[in-house]
Amino acid sequence: MELKEYADVVHRCFRCGYCKFTYDFSYRGFNCPLYSTRRLESCSPGGLMWLIRASLMEREIAWSDRLTDILYSCTMCRNCVQQCRFSFNHKLVGIFEAARERVIEAGSVPPKVNHFLTAIHGYGNPYKLLRQDRGSWAEGTGIRLYREGDDFLYYVGCVGSYDSTGQRAARALGEVLLKSGLAFGILGSQETCDGNEVNTLGEKGLFEVLKQQNVQTFQNMHVAKIVTLSPHSYNALLNHYPGGFEVFHYTQLLRDLIKGGQLHPSRPFPERVTYHDPCFLARYNQEYEAPREVIRSIPGIELVEMDRNRENAFCCGGGSANFYTDVLGGGRDRPSVARVHEAYSTGATVLAVSCPICLTMLEDAVKTAGLEGQLRVKDVSEIVRESL
Amino acid sequence: MTTGDFVYDSLRRIVGQDFVSNAPEDLYIYSHDLGAQPPRKVDYVAMPRTVEQVQEIVRLANEARVPITPMGGGLTLSALALPVKGGIILDMKRMDRIIEVNGSSKYAVVEAGVTQGALKSYLEKHHPELQHSTPESPPAATVVGNVLIHGHGHLTPAHGTNSRMINGLEVVLPTGEVCRIGSCAVSPYWFTRECLPDLVGLFVGWYGITGIITKASIQLFPKPKLRDLVLFSTDDPGLLSDVVFDLFQMEIAENFFAITQDKPAWMYGHTYITVTIAGQSRDEFECKKTQLLSMFNGRLDLIDPIPASLRERYLEVPPFAATQADFAKGGGFEYYGCIVPVEKVPEAWNRGLGIARKHDVVFSYGLQALDAGHSVMCGPVYSFNRADERDIEKVRHALEESSRLALDLGGLIWKAGLPGQALMMERMDRNTLALMRKVRKVLDPNGIMNPGNWGD
Numbered sequence: 001m002e003l004k005e006y007a008d009v010v011h012r013c014f015r016c017g018y019c020k021f022t023y024d025f026s027y028r029g030f031n032c033p034l035y036s037t038r039r040l041e042s043c044s045p046g047g048l049m050w051l052i053r054a055s056l057m058e059r060e061i062a063w064s065d066r067l068t069d070i071l072y073s074c075t076m077c078r079n080c081v082q083q084c085r086f087s088f089n090h091k092l093v094g095i096f097e098a099a100r101e102r103v104i105e106a107g108s109v110p111p112k113v114n115h116f117l118t119a120i121h122g123y124g125n126p127y128k129l130l131r132q133d134r135g136s137w138a139e140g141t142g143i144r145l146y147r148e149g150d151d152f153l154y155y156v157g158c159v160g161s162y163d164s165t166g167q168r169a170a171r172a173l174g175e176v177l178l179k180s181g182l183a184f185g186i187l188g189s190q191e192t193c194d195g196n197e198v199n200t201l202g203e204k205g206l207f208e209v210l211k212q213q214n215v216q217t218f219q220n221m222h223v224a225k226i227v228t229l230s231p232h233s234y235n236a237l238l239n240h241y242p243g244g245f246e247v248f249h250y251t252q253l254l255r256d257l258i259k260g261g262q263l264h265p266s267r268p269f270p271e272r273v274t275y276h277d278p279c280f281l282a283r284y285n286q287e288y289e290a291p292r293e294v295i296r297s298i299p300g301i302e303l304v305e306m307d308r309n310r311e312n313a314f315c316c317g318g319g320s321a322n323f324y325t326d327v328l329g330g331g332r333d334r335p336s337v338a339r340v341h342e343a344y345s346t347g348a349t350v351l352a353v354s355c356p357i358c359l360t361m362l363e364d365a366v367k368t369a370g371l372e373g374q375l376r377v378k379d380v381s382e383i384v385r386e387s388l
Numbered sequence: 389m390t391t392g393d394f395v396y397d398s399l400r401r402i403v404g405q406d407f408v409s410n411a412p413e414d415l416y417i418y419s420h421d422l423g424a425q426p427p428r429k430v431d432y433v434a435m436p437r438t439v440e441q442v443q444e445i446v447r448l449a450n451e452a453r454v455p456i457t458p459m460g461g462g463l464t465l466s467a468l469a470l471p472v473k474g475g476i477i478l479d480m481k482r483m484d485r486i487i488e489v490n491g492s493s494k495y496a497v498v499e500a501g502v503t504q505g506a507l508k509s510y511l512e513k514h515h516p517e518l519q520h521s522t523p524e525s526p527p528a529a530t531v532v533g534n535v536l537i538h539g540h541g542h543l544t545p546a547h548g549t550n551s552r553m554i555n556g557l558e559v560v561l562p563t564g565e566v567c568r569i570g571s572c573a574v575s576p577y578w579f580t581r582e583c584l585p586d587l588v589g590l591f592v593g594w595y596g597i598t599g600i601i602t603k604a605s606i607q608l609f610p611k612p613k614l615r616d617l618v619l620f621s622t623d624d625p626g627l628l629s630d631v632v633f634d635l636f637q638m639e640i641a642e643n644f645f646a647i648t649q650d651k652p653a654w655m656y657g658h659t660y661i662t663v664t665i666a667g668q669s670r671d672e673f674e675c676k677k678t679q680l681l682s683m684f685n686g687r688l689d690l691i692d693p694i695p696a697s698l699r700e701r702y703l704e705v706p707p708f709a710a711t712q713a714d715f716a717k718g719g720g721f722e723y724y725g726c727i728v729p730v731e732k733v734p735e736a737w738n739r740g741l742g743i744a745r746k747h748d749v750v751f752s753y754g755l756q757a758l759d760a761g762h763s764v765m766c767g768p769v770y771s772f773n774r775a776d777e778r779d780i781e782k783v784r785h786a787l788e789e790s791s792r793l794a795l796d797l798g799g800l801i802w803k804a805g806l807p808g809q810a811l812m813m814e815r816m817d818r819n820t821l822a823l824m825r826k827v828r829k830v831l832d833p834n835g836i837m838n839p840g841n842w843g844d
Contacts, residue, residue: 016710026508040414047417064411
């Protein structure tokens with residue numbers, strides 16, 4: 001939606017600040033990654049609402065690099081949507097997206113965001129790596145290309161395909177799926193970016209292009225079911241693609257395979273594990289239980305919860321391309337560092353994630369926090385693989 | 389953000405680049421209040437993390453003769469955290485440590501930026517048997533900001549205003565020295581303000597013009613195992629003074645409100661009275677409830693069952709009072725909670741409603757009993773559309789007339805902004821006004837602390 005379509009809403013934000021906290025009225029710390037990092041009132045969802053109105057709608061203040069910086073520091077984690085108590089709460093992220101769309105049209109995006117978009121436009125990934133290398137991570141694993149008639153298309157996404165940490169999760173999931181006996185394959189060089197981040201950054205034109213490319217590929221190969229490694233891909237394919245295929249996040253599939261007896265995690269994993277909910281699986285799509293069911297099915301694991309979990313989970317800070325652009329910044333105060341400290345405080349030795357972006361963000365944060373050797377970050381797929 | 393500016397560069401050195409700004413975009417937010425008051429100029433915002441940083445900023449302000457306005461949550465609605473004469477807003481919210489909770493002597497020592505939400509959450513997790521008096525403001529309001537403006541909370545009807553719950557303070561004086569007030573001045577315990585000259589009053593209700601509070605000790609109270617609401621209605625607001633008097637003859641109520649609205653239509657002309665009852669045991673709870681029902685039997689109409697929305701509104705701590713910002717679908721509301729003698733309640737109620745209706749604004753009208761029924765805060769809450777300047781102007785006029793009424797009835801204006809301060813100073817004893825000026829001059833010789841409040 002365009003910003004003008006929100007004209008009857010934007011001024012209704014009172015800036016009461018409920019959006020900064022957790023959802024369950026327990027107020028367990030500031031849960032907005034932007035506010036918790038920057039702490040200026042201007043850098044909060046309410047501040048953003050007022051600034052968008054003052055600049056893009058009422059023209060009280062000129063649009064500026066500072067406003068752009070604040071706008072693109074938001075990770076679009078939807079904590080504000082979850083926590084705002086007014087009836088228009090569900091529109092908040094849409095308003096930020098519409099404001100970004102306006103900024104994109106004006107050509108005023110921050111340079112790092114511009115690099116991200118340009119790379120995806122040119123290469124189909126933010127890293128400017130070759131399209132033909134998109135499936136290289138699978139070499140030597142036995143994971144093959146998708147064939148018509150397969151049970152599932154394994155959609156890997158950019159981070160799983162190119163980032164070395166993300167590839168770890170991609171391989172782990174692929175190997176688990178191989179052991180399940182499912183017929184599946186990847187697209188390799190025919191896969192392109194799912195566009196989830198592009199969409200949240202407000203680049204609707206590029207998102208349409210990416211969507212059409214992927215959909216055309218899915219249709220050409222008569223894909224009926226897709227399993228995604230990344231919750232970001234899951235969100236884009238499930239909620240923004242035109243349909244014609246079923247979409248599963250991999251934790252949902254693993255849960256079903258374990259329940260159906262096609263996977264038998266039997267080797268004990270004797271660790272205390274805490275689970276970090278990724279925003280695009282949890283708050284965006286209300287999938288809180290599938291990953292936990294998978295974790296609980298593994299013998300030896302003691303699953304403990306962080307104070308902020310499920311709809312109250314604290315974003316790792318990587319959403320809306322911040323894993324790449326790092327417009328949010330924050331140094332030692334960044335959300336990912338706070339999150340690993342929170343995980344460590346539970347007594348957990350393993351922080352489980354189900355998102356390759358969270359995996360990279362939190363693994364880096366463990367080093368920044370000096371918790372190496374005390375807290376390991378593992379994708380759920382890696383834990384399952386170790387237990388098979 | 390502009391560099392090459394002595395004050396900005398100094399602030400950047402003191403608090404770090406990420407926590408100071410003179411960018412117009414950040415200042416826009418800090419120059420606009422949530423209530424109906426017009427925006428005011430702000431030159432810098434800085435977020436200190438330590439007492440030493442606050443001291444350095446105060447010394448800088450003295451050197452550069454630049455005003456400082458301390459800010460907590462910025463949620464007073466009467467623009468108390470907006471500078472009158474520009475300068476630095478000191479946003480205290482990075483000083484957010486809960487220093488100590490003493491469960492035996494029942495107090496918490498918190499830094500100035502600790503929010504109501506953070507303290508509530510901390511107590512629920514670590515001291516579930518204790519609670520603090522939580523105001524109706526959102527959880528982003530600060531504990532220290534609330535007590536410094538004579539704030540009220542959900543325990544105020546039973547235990548007094550939240551400012552009376554202050555055991556001690558740590559303050560950076562306008563000349564940069566750090567002082568401790570209360571028992572913490574002579575003892576490691578922040579447990580009382582008795583036995584010493586009571587200097588707390590030098591800092592409560594002054595809106596930051598006598599110093600910057602960096603820590604406060606506040607009293608905690610037993611958290612009851614049982615709480616519930618009893619709801620009455622009456623068509624005769626003339627009963628309200630007697631209701632308040634009678635109710636507080638016994639220690640029954642944890643909280644007490646009365647409310648009326650013209651819309652929706654079913655509320656028109658009716659006064660709804662909510663009494664929160666709490667108890668540690670079922671026996672205690674039922675005893676209080678029985679006494680309450682007996683007390684008002686035949687005088688007030690009991691409403692049972694209570695509509696779920698009302699039960700949630702008055703039992704939730706803190707309640708979602710900010711909902712009134714959306715009554716006019718416009719994101720704004722403001723009220724002057726006028727404190728009046730108990731015997732003046734019916735007149736304040738009837739004439740206050742008349743003013744609200746005359747100005748044709750969306751409103752609700754309510755009262756909360758204070759200090760075990762020794763006084764009453766009552767007044768209108770005016771909702772407005774932030775996108776409609778005429779609507780805001782109507783609210784400003786209504787607020788001014790409501791404030792004049794409070795003073796005409798012998799009352800006072802709570803957390804008065806500039807218009808309310810001016811009205812009270814007009815009527816204030818001249819020697820009292822002179823004393824306030826002397827105190828201020830002694831403490832703040834360069835006049836850097838939030839100048840423009842309570843005169844110059």
